[in-house]
Amino acid sequence: MKLKLNRKSLDRVEADTKERLNRVLSNKEMLGEVGDMAIDMIRQNTRKGTSTVTDQKFAPLSKPWIKTRDKIASSQGTHPTYAKKRSNLTLSGQLLDSMKRSVVGRMVTIFFDGTHIPYRIQTKNGISRVGKLIKNSRLAQYVAEQGRPFFGFSKAFELKLLAQVKRIVIRYIRRNI
Numbered sequence: 001m002k003l004k005l006n007r008k009s010l011d012r013v014e015a016d017t018k019e020r021l022n023r024v025l026s027n028k029e030m031l032g033e034v035g036d037m038a039i040d041m042i043r044q045n046t047r048k049g050t051s052t053v054t055d056q057k058f059a060p061l062s063k064p065w066i067k068t069r070d071k072i073a074s075s076q077g078t079h080p081t082y083a084k085k086r087s088n089l090t091l092s093g094q095l096l097d098s099m100k101r102s103v104v105g106r107m108v109t110i111f112f113d114g115t116h117i118p119y120r121i122q123t124k125n126g127i128s129r130v131g132k133l134i135k136n137s138r139l140a141q142y143v144a145e146q147g148r149p150f151f152g153f154s155k156a157f158e159l160k161l162l163a164q165v166k167r168i169v170i171r172y173i174r175r176n177i
Helices: 007-025 028-047 063-075 136-145 155-175
Strands: 099-104 107-112 119-123 126-130
Touching: 007 155, 028 099, 028 107, 028 155, 063 119, 063 126, 107 136
Parallel strands: none
Antiparallel strands: 099 107, 119 126
């Protein structure tokens, strides 16, 4: 059996492959899945107490803040990953849970949505607030400025993310061939 390929048939296969790949890479559902996966990875790393920007553990909490966190925790509900002494940016979960994604064209944008509500704390005189009403995007910036950067990608984190993205893209390519 002989298989004869000519330039014209190879060009047609190449054009068809490019068109199918472009269709997959423009698939909003696939891009949304990539964005959701990136958000989940950032949340998981951060809740473990590790920065996705530096790959380092977050700085330890100060003793006064540990006491305040404990009072807040006993005055209001906490996120399931909350730990009294662990620096993981999760007390109520508001900030990390506010991460959203948007797909425009072939671009996935991850951002913070909404406003962070101040914590409540039980005092001798009743309930008082800790913090103030602040946009979650501004709070994330403030947290990073205070030495706990968590919204970004180190080279190592980027490689982990890329491996997961490749798996998603390959799955979508297989569905569309």
